Amino acid sequence: MKRAFLFAVVVILLGSASARANVFSNWAVVLVAGDDHAHDGSIADVFDNARRDLARALVGIGFTPQNIIQFSVEPVSDAQETRISSIANGLWDLSKRAPGGCLIYFTSHGAFGGNGEQGGILTNQDIWTPDKFATAVNNACGSKPAVIVMSACFSGQFIPALAAPNRIVFTAARPDRTSFGCGNDLKYTFFDQCFLQSLPQAGDFVGLADLTRQCVALRERQERVDLPSEPQVAVGNDVYFTLRWK
Numbered sequence: 001m002k003r004a005f006l007f008a009v010v011v012i013l014l015g016s017a018s019a020r021a022n023v024f025s026n027w028a029v030v031l032v033a034g035d036d037h038a039h040d041g042s043i044a045d046v047f048d049n050a051r052r053d054l055a056r057a058l059v060g061i062g063f064t065p066q067n068i069i070q071f072s073v074e075p076v077s078d079a080q081e082t083r084i085s086s087i088a089n090g091l092w093d094l095s096k097r098a099p100g101g102c103l104i105y106f107t108s109h110g111a112f113g114g115n116g117e118q119g120g121i122l123t124n125q126d127i128w129t130p131d132k133f134a135t136a137v138n139n140a141c142g143s144k145p146a147v148i149v150m151s152a153c154f155s156g157q158f159i160p161a162l163a164a165p166n167r168i169v170f171t172a173a174r175p176d177r178t179s180f181g182c183g184n185d186l187k188y189t190f191f192d193q194c195f196l197q198s199l200p201q202a203g204d205f206v207g208l209a210d211l212t213r214q215c216v217a218l219r220e221r222q223e224r225v226d227l228p229s230e231p232q233v234a235v236g237n238d239v240y241f242t243l244r245w246k
Helices: 002-020 047-059 085-099 130-141 157-163 190-201 205-223
Strands: 027-033 068-072 100-108 120-123 127-128 146-151 165-173 232-235
Touching: 002 068, 002 146, 002 157, 027 047, 027 085, 027 127, 047 068, 068 085, 068 146, 085 100, 120 130, 146 157, 146 190, 146 205, 157 165, 157 205, 157 232, 165 190, 190 205, 205 232
Parallel strands: 027 068, 027 100, 100 146, 146 165
Antiparallel strands: 120 127, 165 232
């Protein structure tokens, strides 16, 4: 009797772990490297490195490889060419095939939107503004749970356009601050590296955002940057406790 009880407990625990691991198996994932240049204009792989390694890391926490599409300025076997229309159409199509939710991670240079003007994120020589980007996300993802990560200078400007009760929106910087690490001598930007190295320690996206912010702040103190980037996060009430993989 005791053995039967213990066996039942083990089955329940394993089933719970499996259910958590499969939470994201039917999610649409879009990973975008928006540029292939360093801040000084030289060629750099820093954004593509993050795009490629994020795909592997996300599969490790339960996302399905077949539901991940990638975009690169220099298209390769695992990535389509980075174009605004291609990304929007790819997200639309994938979200129909994988309707569980949306995860979008965009790493690139950001454009400052001061004095009432809209900035945005560099998308292969085009600037994708927050409002137009939000339109593409809203069309494809609607009320589905979503995690949107914008890794770029001034990326905090995307939060007002994207924030919603069903979303976690995480940006690498305040609307008026640069982020760091997009040189051709680095493998990742500071933010992308912190996101990747914090992923194994976290068990949910809210915790991952906290760990990433702590990591970025430490790295920037070590590098003695003049103005810290201060990554921003907006967590919707509907997904605060639900987007877990542990």
